[in-house]
Amino acid sequence: MEEKLVKEIPAKSENLSQWYIEVIRKAELADYAPMKGMMVIRPAGYAIWENIQRLLDKRFKETGHVNAYFPLFIPESFLKKEAEHVEGFAPEVAWVTRGGSEELQEPLAVRPTSEAIICAMYSKWVRSWRDLPLLINQWANVVRWEKVTRPFLRTTEFLWQEGHTVHASFEDAQEEVLRILGIYQDFIEKELAIKVYAGRKSDREKFAGALYTYTVEALMPDGKALQAGTSHNLGQNFSKAFEIRFEDRDQKLKYAWQTSWGVSTRLIGATVMVHGDDDGLVLPPKVAPHQVVIVPIFKARDKDKVLSVGEKLHADLKGRFRTVYDSREEYTPGWKFAEWELRGVPLRIEIGPRDLEKNQAVFVRRDTREKFPVPLDEVVHRAEEVLEEIQRDLFKRSEDFTRENTREAKDYEEFREILEERRGFVVAPWCGREECELKVKEETKATIRLIPPEGESVEGKKCIVCGRPAKHVVYFARSY
């Protein structure tokens, strides 16, 4: 039994919810603002977001997308143009009804998502098939008046990116939707080291106003699923509501086909939950604000020697990795170890008198706590390898956990038993009827998280609930 090194954080395995909140505050990722459901993203948290932005934005640009920025406010009449859309979002929209001392003629919604305002602009910009595809993304904040909030996972205001594209055909739009879904999956698995399943949402769970919604879903340590990103095929629903038409090669005027897609600061929450441990954050090297921390260890008599080697190490490392050199003298090495572990720095490099004698440094992995000596002239090279190993191992662990907690249910009794006692994903055949979906939700609190891509045959399979012939084999889970 390993000794717990950080005080005042509840054990992750015993109380995930408390652990999560405490870690976020103690590691200074975020703090509560004085208004309900709102938080301040502190520098340590924002640095993760900046890394997410950088790595995702690169992928968007590589696939032909450009960034723009649309207004925060949406006139009420615009929001109302697409019927399903307004119905879906109405309960959680914040309104501005006054400007200065004057009542507004028309209330302005604080965007809960930007389809309405963006489509209004697109209807002005799209005229010809030559204008398509239109591939725009924006990094922005949105506001949703949620009843239950939790830092990063569900807050009143949050940061995200939302892509909004316009295409000449259903096929083009569908291709875009799946391309983005692929980017999300690749990004989350490679950079955040979180295993996700990708698939389509049931009609009940899809985005308000979409034809189809695709999703990537991750499994949290308590066995509940978290929607990590969505990509919607909007069909012509919005183009008809907002009159986005183009004249095609055949000289016919056609309504455009659209998509929208997004991931949010919720990804930070997922990263914290999936990888953290009882001593605090464990951050994947690719998005960690600091990838390496160098801690020099010295007594008065070897201070100069150790510090000069430490500085040399720092100089060698800082060009390659996000490195912090913690040479503060007011804290002891032990204190620093605990502090940087709490903050999730993937690799710690210790350098002390004993190491100098052997011309080495000591590496300590945050994820495994594995400690091993590295010759001084191999530090940079080994650091690179170790960071890659950590990144890989974190994903492996997430993948193993997710697979181990993905089970097939033979019958409804077993289905309920799994969701009650072990949770995780339960894979089962479904007839496609909302009635059965609702029954499952009522009786187990689980919903259909996704319908996987076609492939597996449903020949001879029967709905886990009603026994009718199955249309799909789907993934159920309780969710955040």
Next chain:
RNA sequence: CGGGGCGUGGCUCAGCCUGGUUAGAGCGCCUGCUUCGGGAGCAGGAGGUCGGUGGUUCGAAUCCACUCGCCCCGACCA
């Protein structure tokens, strides 16, 4: 939005039930010295008006009402 719990120096909490001296502790913080390979030791010091508002009372952290915020359960949630 319904049920429950909780707001006291930066943090974790005691005090409240049974109102009454200058509101306490540990950690953290500041100063000095000694330390430094897993959250160092000693000495001295600073810091709170008890979430907010109103009420009861000679007197309120303590009792009452309202209100803001946080946590848990439920409802809701693309």
